[in-house]
Amino acid sequence: MPSNKKQHNKNKHKNNAGNQQNSNNNKNNTNNSSSHNAAAAVRQFEQPKKLNLSPQARIELHELIGLLLKTVYIETSNPKEEWEQYLKIQEILKRIQELEEPLKQQCSHKPKGNRLANIDKFYQWAKENGLQYENVEITEFPGYDLGLKATRDIQKDEILFGIPHKLVLSEEHEVCAFVRDFFQPSNLKLAFLLMVEALKEDSFWKPYIDLLPESYNTVLYFTVEEMTQLKGSNALAAALKQCRLIARLYAVIYHWPSSQIPMTDFKELFHYDLYRWAVSTVMTRENLIPRTKPKREGDTSDTIAALIPFWDMANHRDGTITTFFNMETQQVESSAQEDYKKGEQIFIYYGDRTNSDLMIHNGFINASNPKDKVSIKLGLSPSDALFEKRAKLLELLSIPKNSELKVLPAPDFISPELLAFVRVFNMNEEQLDHWINSERAMDLLHIDCALETSLESKTWQYLQTRLMLLLRVFPQTLEEDEKQLALVKDQQVAMSSRAAMILEYRVLEKRILAAALDYAKQRTKA
Numbered sequence: 001m002p003s004n005k006k007q008h009n010k011n012k013h014k015n016n017a018g019n020q021q022n023s024n025n026n027k028n029n030t031n032n033s034s035s036h037n038a039a040a041a042v043r044q045f046e047q048p049k050k051l052n053l054s055p056q057a058r059i060e061l062h063e064l065i066g067l068l069l070k071t072v073y074i075e076t077s078n079p080k081e082e083w084e085q086y087l088k089i090q091e092i093l094k095r096i097q098e099l100e101e102p103l104k105q106q107c108s109h110k111p112k113g114n115r116l117a118n119i120d121k122f123y124q125w126a127k128e129n130g131l132q133y134e135n136v137e138i139t140e141f142p143g144y145d146l147g148l149k150a151t152r153d154i155q156k157d158e159i160l161f162g163i164p165h166k167l168v169l170s171e172e173h174e175v176c177a178f179v180r181d182f183f184q185p186s187n188l189k190l191a192f193l194l195m196v197e198a199l200k201e202d203s204f205w206k207p208y209i210d211l212l213p214e215s216y217n218t219v220l221y222f223t224v225e226e227m228t229q230l231k232g233s234n235a236l237a238a239a240l241k242q243c244r245l246i247a248r249l250y251a252v253i254y255h256w257p258s259s260q261i262p263m264t265d266f267k268e269l270f271h272y273d274l275y276r277w278a279v280s281t282v283m284t285r286e287n288l289i290p291r292t293k294p295k296r297e298g299d300t301s302d303t304i305a306a307l308i309p310f311w312d313m314a315n316h317r318d319g320t321i322t323t324f325f326n327m328e329t330q331q332v333e334s335s336a337q338e339d340y341k342k343g344e345q346i347f348i349y350y351g352d353r354t355n356s357d358l359m360i361h362n363g364f365i366n367a368s369n370p371k372d373k374v375s376i377k378l379g380l381s382p383s384d385a386l387f388e389k390r391a392k393l394l395e396l397l398s399i400p401k402n403s404e405l406k407v408l409p410a411p412d413f414i415s416p417e418l419l420a421f422v423r424v425f426n427m428n429e430e431q432l433d434h435w436i437n438s439e440r441a442m443d444l445l446h447i448d449c450a451l452e453t454s455l456e457s458k459t460w461q462y463l464q465t466r467l468m469l470l471l472r473v474f475p476q477t478l479e480e481d482e483k484q485l486a487l488v489k490d491q492q493v494a495m496s497s498r499a500a501m502i503l504e505y506r507v508l509e510k511r512i513l514a515a516a517l518d519y520a521k522q523r524t525k526a
């Protein structure tokens with residue numbers, strides 16, 4: 001923190017080097033709350049007025065945020081209403097972003113120019129604070145932005161780097177009680193903390209923040225046109241929900257009392273674009289680490305979300321998780337999941353995620369994702385005369401009566417729970433009674449469970465119809481999308497990387513559905 005007015009004003013107009021110097025000089029003070037408070041008070045007093053919006057802009061913003069709050073709290077009851085709500089939210093946010101543009105322009109979280117231009121300051125800061133890395137460096141890789149490169153041949157299981165706890169940004173750093181209690185999920189606490197640090201010119205984390213991307217490909221950055229391209233897909237509902245949640249949190253934070261916020265000029269500087277950046281930074285880069293401090297009231301999980309500088313430059317490839325928090329050394333350690341030749345990109349495995357999750361939360365997809373799945377929503381109708389019996393049998397199978405069940409890639413196609421649900425759904429009363437009283441009810445989860453031919457045939461017929469309907473909801477056929485994707489990959493059609501990701505996502509989802517449909521057809525014939 002700057003300790004006097006002169007120093008602060010000087011920094012305001014300084015280049016990065018000046019800020020970095022200041023950050024290094026003050027890094028040991030970041031946990032000293034009395035000097036923090038005193039410095040913050042000075043900051044508030046001397047905050048240049050140009051950062052503030054005009055009174056007219058503030059009045060309009062205030063009204064728009066009121067409208068946004070009303071809109072996000074409307075409960076929708078079908079996909080059409082959800083979509084209309086999304087459009088309304090986007091329209092309000094668009095005007096909010098226009099009004100807040102001066103705040104965005106002045107926001108110090110924006111890396112100055114090319115990200116790699118900030119790399120030396122990052123390394124200096126990271127090394128001074130205990131980062132241990134040899135044989136690995138941050139560099140650019142086409143299609144990935146930044147990534148980690150092996151600077152010599154590396155063998156599987158070799159330790160790649162160690163990152164001390166001091167360099168790990170988590171809720172255990174300075175989150176005030178109000179913020180801590182407000183956000184349940186650890187990653188939302190962390191996003192708030194990052195946002196506050198990004199607004200400080202002299203944050204301890206500045207060299208790290210300056211190396212982060214300026215924007216992301218998460219759904220929070222999708223245009224309405226891009227979101228439209230997800231119509232019919234499995235990912236749409238979750239994507240809209242995410243946009244609505246972050247719009248709601250933005251509006252709620254806007255109304256927080258200044259006295260509760262751990263930064264004096266926060267209310268003047270806070271804006272939507274900064275919030276979606278912070279949330280997206282956390283979503284695309286977080287890792288879970290064990291708590292090092294005792295749990296407080298309301299803390300349920302033993303792990304917390306954390307941003308881990310340097311580690312978070314590694315891109316994803318299928319494999320196994322090789323990053324661990326070493327409690328003895330209090331370091332995050334990562335080992336090589338395979339052999340690497342000098343100059344090759346080093347990948348880590350982010351964990352099992354569907355392409356829908358990857359696209360919504362991580363802003364990329366994995367074309368050969370072995371963990372991909374497509375959900376089908378199924379539920380029992382309370383007006384069904386056999387509702388109670390079906391519900392009872394489903395309970396015996398530990399399947400909720402309203403479920404999202406999974407269609408899987410080859411060679412599985414239909415998950416055991418989906419198959420069992422559809423079997424139960426198609427049983428007559430006699431069959432339900434039989435299976436409720438059978439010790440072998442769990443056999444219904446197995447593909448080759450001995451069932452009456454008529455029930456088996458109804459089951460596969462039902463699955464065929466559902467899969468066909470899911471494919472028909474898309475405005476474009478699989479063949480049309482595949483053709484378009486081939487043209488994009490051959491560079492015969494120009495498309496933004498985000499639009500190409502959405503197109504490829506649709507292709508992958510439809511391929512899973514189409515392959516499962518073929519399988520269901522074969523089973524019907526059998």
Ligand SMILES: C[S@@+](CC[C@H](N)C(=O)[O-])C[C@H]1O[C@@H](n2cnc3c(N)ncnc32)[C@H](O)[C@@H]1O
Nearest residue numbers: 144145146284285312313314315316362363364
């Ligand atoms: C933890 S960061 C990795 C570093 C990042 N590439 C950067 O430039 O800062 C995760 C982000 O990297 C990109 N990424 C990671 N793995 C990828 C992959 N297999 N394909 C494409 N992009 C990937 C995505 O943008 C993702 O949100």
